[in-house]
Amino acid sequence: MDINNKVLDNPIDALMTITLTVNGEKIDIQTASTEKLVNILREQLNFVGTKISCGIGRCGACSVLIDNELVNACFVMAYQVNGKSITTIEGLGGVTVDEVQEAFLTEGGFQCGYCTSGMIMAVKYLLALNPNPSESDIKEALAGNLCRCTGYGGIIRSVQSLAAKKIGI
């Protein structure tokens, strides 16, 4: 290794090409190394279902999954997602809506809908780890997702209804 010439194990320049798989599709992108994932998704790839609110990791509107783990896309940089698989709200369901989306529709889990895509990604992550969460598990899992409208009652009910269906009660 010659550090003066920056010949490294993984030489990456300031403007870099990254390869991502977004909702199952492999994509190469040229970007600044510290570009935020949420900007790449919304501006370069037009996945505008992922929202931006605080931009500093505190509201959860930009929640997506990276390799099936929940993250705030406004706080993940381009170089950190090179080679990773991203799931956004657009990647859920298919021809019909996903079961979590369905539960939010049935139980009144949203009003204006701005927080909803982030909430749904957080619920997907919760149910993958724990298919039968208690109310306190649900509150803990959604602690990073703020909603200005619903008062959270409908959101918690949506998750509970889904958990009840899954375990057959």
Place this chain on the structure above:
Amino acid sequence: MSNQVDTLSAESPVILMPTSIEKAVELKSHYGLNGEFVSGATLLQLQWLNGRKTPEQIISLEQLTELKSIQFDQHKGELSIGALTPLGSYQTHKILKEFPIICTALKSIAAPGIRNRGTIGGNIMGRVGDLIPFLSALSAKLVFQDVKGVKQIEIWDWFQQTSNSDFLLSHILIPLDRDMLESHTFYRKVGRRETFTAAILTVSGKIKWDEEGKIINAKLAVGGGDNKPMRLEKTEQLIIGRNAIHLDWKTIFSTVAEEFVAAEDAFVSSSYRKKVAANLIVAELQSQFAKE
């Protein structure tokens, strides 16, 4: 108008991704202040947005898989946690799940999305994290490496020294009891909405006593939010050597309140924080000793 999150600067840093600790410390030694170790970058991105200079070189540690190992050495009675372990690992890691107090502390930091990116090492090395007072109470040791070699130091001794940013934190060693003494370990965090505002404070402690109820060892620490992490050494001295049934709660309360250098802001006064810390510590001690 397009809705975008600010990227750090027009001139983005060069990303260096060493695949061994030796290469990482060599790079740091070469670039000095122009290169910065980066783990999850959850603290650094906040600091960069708040005006801290972004480095010319990011030395990303994320490929150093050896920094992600977690092991419990039964023989030594020691838990070893790799610095790159994400805060959220308590949910899935078999060994961490066996230590509920560690899970409680990790679970109290930020929210799930940030915990999946932020690391235990980054929390410590940022010098403001909630884990510093907690691990000080547990007498944890830090294992550092630089180009000259490896060294171990108790976290509280390290925290009191001026920082040397050339050291890479590789592991955190937490001693777990092998003696027959009774002990009580606690961690409490007080805040408004944990993920939206910084903590008002955290208190942590580990107390050990013998079969006669004499307190043999006590480590108490406070921190969290804008409070600089600190050990409550006067309060520790006050209770060590005492028999638990003779503890003077009023003096313990006033000593904690007196020695805690608590932050003050527009929402929470310093005297309120002192009272909360003193109440919590007294309540934790009473939970063990005021029963009979």
